[in-house]
Amino acid sequence: MLGQQPLHVIAWHFFINGGWILFAAAFVYGGWRNYIYYQQVKFSNKQNYVFLAIDIPKNNLQTPKAVENIFAALAGADMPLGWWEKNMRGNYQLGFSFEIVSIDGFIQFLVRTPVQFRDLVEASIYSQYPEAEITEVEDYLKDLNVKFPSDEYNLWGADLVLVGPDYLPIKTYPEFIEESDKEFKDPMAAILEIMSKIGQGEQIWLQLLVSPADIGWQKKGLKVVNKTLDLPEDVKRGTLDKIADAPLKLITTVSDEILRGLGEAPATAKDDSKEFNMMRLDPMKKREVDAILRKVDKICFDCKFKFAYFGKREVFRKGLGVSGTMGAIKQFSSTGLNSFKPGPNKTMALFDYKSIRLARRQNKFFDNFKGRNAWACKGPYLLNTEELATIFHFPYIEVKTPLIKKVEARKGRAPIGLPVEEEGMPSEMESLDIESEDQEKEELIPVVDYDTDYFEDRFAVDKTRESDKKRKEEVLKKIKVADRKSQIAKQPVKKKIANQKIQNTKSQAEKIVTKRKTQSLNTSSEKEFSMEEKGSEISSTDKSGSDADVPENLPFI
Secondary structure: OHHHOOHHHHHHHHHHHHHHHHHHHHHHHHHHHHHHHHHHHHHHHOOOEEEEEEEOOOOOOOOOHHHHHHHHHHHHHOOOOOHHHHHOOOOOOOOEEEEEEEEOOEEEEEEEEEHHHHHHHHHHHHHHOOOOEEEEEOOOOOOOOOOOOOOOEEEEEEEEEEOOOOOOOOOOHHHHEOOOOOOEOOOHHHHHHHHHHOOOOEEEEEEEEEEEOOOOOHHHHHHHHHHHOOOOOOOOOOHHHHHHHHHHHHHHHHHHHHHHHOOOOOOOOOOOOOOOOHHHOOHHHHHHHHHHHHHHOOOEEEEEEEEEEEEEHHHOOHHHHHHHHHHHHHHHOOOOOOOEEEEEEEOOOOOOOHHHHHHHHHHHHHHHHHOOOOOOOOOOEEEEHHHHHHHOOOOOOEEEOOOOOOOOOOOOOOOOOOOOOOOOOOOHHHHHHHHHHHHOOOEEEOOOOOOOOHHHHHHEOOOOOHHHHHHHHHHHHHHHHHHHHHHHHHHHHHHHHHHHHHHHHHHHHHHHHHHHHHHHHHHHHHHHHHHHHHHHHHHHHHHOOOOOOOOOOOOOO
16 A cells, blocks of 8 residues: 555655646746846846935924825826736836934934936925925945944844734824814924934934835725725626626526416515614724724825944943834824834844844844845835824924913902002012013924034035035926926916806896896886876777866876
C-alpha cells in the first residue's frame, strides 16, 4: 500500500500525479512578483524629486482649513493606471512627503514632491498663503550616512499605525475649537513646543507620506454603516447570475399559475424586516456611523505617518524626544474611534541577541525613512483631507490671556454710612478697573518662533534665494492669468443670463401693456353700450307721449 511506502516515494507519487502543477504555479507566481519588483525599481530610478522649505508669516490667522484645501488640490496628482501598467510595467502612484523637522531646536516645514508636480504644490500653497516663501533645499538626510551600531549616534523611530480600522477617523481640528468662546486650541502648539526644546546635536523628524487613493475608498466604510443600520447591500448582479436565475424564475411563475388555477393563493415570502429606528441605536454606534460618513465624504489618501528621534549619544534624551513627542501626538486620539500607536516597524528589540537585533532594526528603519518608503512592514492606510490638515498644518497664532484671574462679585445693597465721593472725581475702584482693562488687552503672539533662516542657510540650493523669488513671481503670474481666464470664460455665461433676463422682462412688460390695452378697450365699449341703452329709454318715453316732465338735471348724451 502507498501509505506504507517511504516518504520520498509518497512525495514522488504525489508529484507525478498532478502535484507538479502546484509547484509550477508557485514558481510562476514568485517569478512574476520578482519581475514586478524589478520593474518598479526601474520606474523609481527614473523619478526625480525636489524638496521645498515652506515659511509662513508669524502672524498666521488661517485655520487648518486652508491646508485642507491644499491637500484637496493635490488630489489632482492622481495617476489613473491600468492593469497592464501596474502589473507588467511596474508603474505606481507617485506621492508626496510632508515633513516637520527640528534640527538643534530650529523647526522647518518641508514638502518633498515629484518634479512634475512641483507647480501643483506651489500653486496650491500660494493660493492659500500668498505671502508664503518657498525655498528649494537639499535633502537634510542625504549626507547623514550612519550605520548602527554607532558609537556616536543613536536612533529611536517607529511607523505610527492606526489602532482601529482606517474607515474610523482620528480627532480632527474642528474638535479642537472651544464651544464656549469658539477659540481654536491648536494641537500643533504642543508638538512644536517639544521640537523647539531639543538642543545641539539632537533632531526630531515627523514624516507624513501621502499619495492619492484609488476611487472606491468609501466601500469599506459604507459597508460597515449598512451593516450597523441593517440596510440591504446593493449587490450588482452579473450576466451569469441572471442566466442562472432564469430557470428558477420560470418554475416559480408556472407553479404560481397552477395554484391560481386550482383556486389556491400562491405562497408569498414573509417580510420579517422591521422598520429601522435611528433613535434606538446605541449612542456609541450612532457616533461611529456619523464619524464614518463624515470621513468617507471627503477625499482620501493612502498615508503613512513616521516619527524619529536622532541624536548624539551624549545628549540623547529619550524622555523628551520620544515620550514628549508621542504624548503630543496622543492629542489626535479620539475615544471610541481611532488613534495612532507605534507599529511593528520600530527600533525596539527584546530578549535574545538584543543589541544585534536592535542595530538591524535601526538600519532598516533609517533606510526606509530616508527613502520615504510607505510600504515597509505594514502598508499605508486611509486618511482624508481633514485628518491630514490636523496632523500637518502651519501653526495658528494664539491669543495670550492675562495671568490675573477674574473674581466675579455678587450685586448687593450698599452698606449704611458708605462714604460717597464728589461728582467728577474718579473713584479708586474705577481707576483700578481702567488699569485692569489695559492689562487685559489681548496680545497676539506666535506659539513658537519657527520663522528663521537656519534651515535655508544650511540646505538651500540657491543661497542668494534669487531663483526662488523669481519662481514665486512666475507662479503668482500663472495664478493671476488662470483667474483672468476663468473670469473671461464666465463672462459670456453671465452676459447670456443677463440678456435672457432682459428679454424676459421685456416680454413680461409687453404682456402687461397689451393686457391693460384690452382692459381699457373693454371698459370703453361697455360705457358706450350703457349710454346707448339710456338714450333709447329717453326716446321711448318721448314717443309714448306721457305727461311726465323731463328732469332738468338729465345729462346730455
